Amino acid sequence: MRVQVLSSGSQGNCTLIRAGELSVLVDAGLTLGRLRPRLEEAGVGMRTIDHILVTHAHLDHARSVGALAKKQDATVHCPTSMMRNNSVLRAPRLDTVAVDGRGEFEQASGESLHYVSAGLPHDCDPTVAFALDHEGRRFVILTDMGRPEQRVSDRLQGAHVLMLEFNYDDEMLANGPYPDALKRRIRSNHGHLSNAQSQVMLEQLAGPNLHTLILAHLSEKNNTPQVAAEAARHTLSEMGLDHVRVLIADQHQVLEPIDV
């Protein structure tokens, strides 16, 4: 299984997963015009995406899901409550993602890609994180979470590659340019994970399988790649996991492909 982050952050999120014959996207939150060159850069042609999994209805995750699914003739998998949203309406096929559920994509070869979903506390209900499993390898993608929860970590154990939100640094948010109401929303139990909260999730999720950690959904105003990476490396080091590679998913550039 191979993973490539095409975009990550509050302007749009999209991650490509290739497993055997299947190509799957998690979220399509950029406009089609901005997504197209990134798909091209990743070598994705017309009608090569088979499935699009959607984490939640916020536009930075769902904006182009339906339109892209139509172009790619892909099946969209999203929570039932999203199925009437404009962002997914044009999809040729819709399938339900249960909040704490499982699913499977079969391939002609007989092998399959499985997923496990876990409901997250976030101000868009429901929001889910996914673990994707293929041939004994696991990729976990978890962003847009308001507070750490052991229940979520328990469902998503064992990642070889973990993509985890490191949204904001507490001090930078406190002293930053955002209006107070927005600061309160981000900090709330249904907002986003601070670096310190992400460290708690990392401690719960990192295990002996983990070889690559991708820091995701970084705020461009209230965080820096350096500060977030330092926090992540500190936690990994305390866990004896200094060998784990730390990468930063970017809003503006396609990240290198990662073999899970």
Ligand SMILES: [Zn+2]
């Ligand atoms: Zn988001």
Ligand SMILES: [Zn+2]
């Ligand atoms: Zn969100």
